[in-house]
Amino acid sequence: MTINTQYTKFRPQRYQTRVPxxxxxxxxxxxxxxxxxxxxxxxxxxxxxxxxxxxxxxxGAETYALFLAWLRTPISIGLHMVxxxxxxxxxxxxxxxxxxALVLRLGTKRVPDAVLIVLNYxxxxxxxxxxxxxxxxx
Amino acid sequence: MQTTISLEIQRYxxxxxxxxxxxxxxxxxxxxxxxxxxxxxxxDNLDGSLSYRxxxxxxxxxxxGMMANGTxxxxxxxxxxxxxxxxxxxxxxxxxxxxxxxxxDMSEFITKLKQMKPWIVREEEQPLSDGEYLQTPDQLTxxxxxxxxxxxxxxxxxxxxxxxxPGFLGPAAIALAQRYNFDNRDQGKKQRTEILKEDNGIYExxxxxxxxxxxxxxxxxxGAIQRYKVAAAAEWWKSLLLPWGNR
Ligand code: FES
Numbered sequence: 001m002t003i004n005t006q007y008t009k010f011r012p013q014r015y016q017t018r019v020p021x022x023x024x025x026x027x028x029x030x031x032x033x034x035x036x037x038x039x040x041x042x043x044x045x046x047x048x049x050x051x052x053x054x055x056x057x058x059x060g061a062e063t064y065a066l067f068l069a070w071l072r073t074p075i076s077i078g079l080h081m082v083x084x085x086x087x088x089x090x091x092x093x094x095x096x097x098x099x100x101a102l103v104l105r106l107g108t109k110r111v112p113d114a115v116l117i118v119l120n121y122x123x124x125x126x127x128x129x130x131x132x133x134x135x136x137x138x
Numbered sequence: 139m140q141t142t143i144s145l146e147i148q149r150y151x152x153x154x155x156x157x158x159x160x161x162x163x164x165x166x167x168x169x170x171x172x173x174x175x176x177x178x179x180x181x182d183n184l185d186g187s188l189s190y191r192x193x194x195x196x197x198x199x200x201x202x203g204m205m206a207n208g209t210x211x212x213x214x215x216x217x218x219x220x221x222x223x224x225x226x227x228x229x230x231x232x233x234x235x236x237x238x239x240x241x242x243d244m245s246e247f248i249t250k251l252k253q254m255k256p257w258i259v260r261e262e263e264q265p266l267s268d269g270e271y272l273q274t275p276d277q278l279t280x281x282x283x284x285x286x287x288x289x290x291x292x293x294x295x296x297x298x299x300x301x302x303x304p305g306f307l308g309p310a311a312i313a314l315a316q317r318y319n320f321d322n323r324d325q326g327k328k329q330r331t332e333i334l335k336e337d338n339g340i341y342e343x344x345x346x347x348x349x350x351x352x353x354x355x356x357x358x359x360x361g362a363i364q365r366y367k368v369a370a371a372a373e374w375w376k377s378l379l380l381p382w383g384n385r
Contacts, residue, residue: 004156012152014235014243019301026208030298033346097345101364108276 032093039090042083095120143167143224145176147188150236158236160227161185167222173213174202177228177240190240197354200290204240205229210295210352231295233304247291250307253333254315259326271323284317284362286355293349293359305338309349309359312340316362331370340366 004013024030056067070076098120099113142164150158163184165176174192181188192202195214202213207227218226234242264271293309294300300308315334319327334340343363350360 004152004154012237013156014237015150015152015156015158016235017232019233019298023298023301029348029351030346033344037344097347097364100345100347100350100358100361101368103361103365 036090036093039086039093042086043090045079046083046087091124095124140167140223143176143218143222143226145173145180146225146227147177147180147240148227148229149188149239150230151187151238162225165218167218167224169217169219171218173204173206173211173216173218173226173228176218176226177213188240189238198288200288203231203290203292203295205232205295210292212290212292212354215354231291233295233297233301234291242291244291246304247289247294247308247310250311251289251314253307254311254318254330255326256314256318258318258321258324259329260323261325273322277322280322281317281320284313284320284357287313287317287357287359288355290354292352292354296348296352298346298348299342299344303338303342306342307334307338309343309363310357312343312366313357313359313362316366319366331366331373334366335370340370343367 024034053067056063095117099116102116104111104116145163145165146160147163148158149155149161163176163180165171165179165184168175171179172195174195177188177190177192181190190202190204192214193199195202197212197215200212203210204213205211205228206213206216207221208229210231213228228240230236230240230242234244234247237243258271287310289310291310297306297309299306312334315330318324319330340363343360345360345364347360350358353359
């Protein structure tokens, strides 16, 4: 039998592990969580693109034309594709989680989770159609 | 036909070793045996020095929580067969200091629970002559789910935030706060929110959601925390838009 020289009878050592930096790679649920968190970076990037567009618009026709030209470059299109994928992932994961945060009651009955999720998707769909309609009409 | 299964159990005997080691035991694989039965078999027949906690062996006392192949489970409610052909790695709950073998130190957890004031707080007690505080079945449903917690701490082992930020009050404590907040007889929500809106409270949670998945009683602590956040945000907006309102 080995003897632990650090041992003190009345104050025995507790063993404590530390969380490794890459704690999230071992489990699919954790990986999905980190991905969901990361998607917010792309949401932010996209918000910046929009702000930048407003700024360009404010600078006059010439700047705005430059901005529009940049939008057509492969880099910009690539960025938009990637951002779109991540933003869709972001929206879907959050819509599916929504019922956890939102407990609605109709009278004494709790509105079922599925209904809340479907309502979210419906709102998403309707808003997207409205925005597309405004854009395409212009 | 497989007749035995092997258990790799994490041993930590502070008088002997400064780091845990793994020890293998071969136990009968019986259809009706849960992991806890296997541990009891080892203790009775193979190695009396193995230490672990248990009491009710029916998913009520919450003392037999351990990691089985990396997932926090109640060992009295987890059948050996699900892991066949094995081996099963049994470890103490993670995110807690280990005292010995499969026994963890839960004192921090108890302190956190107490901070939530888990009792009915009244601004003014009504006199005894007025009788009890009444409650309708609907008012009971409002919080009942959160009252089912057995303090097994599986949610603390499942929560990566608890591991990263040991000060975080954690899933069970916040669900317990909600159990009283949603109780119509209670008036202590403000006091609890004071504590929970601090650094170690609800905003530490990033909604990984694993706590609700491992919960053996379907308490849904993740939901409890998110509802708290929504309510706190609504409060904040209300105080911003209606500064003259009754605070
Ligand atoms: S022994 Fe009581 S919950 Fe498992």
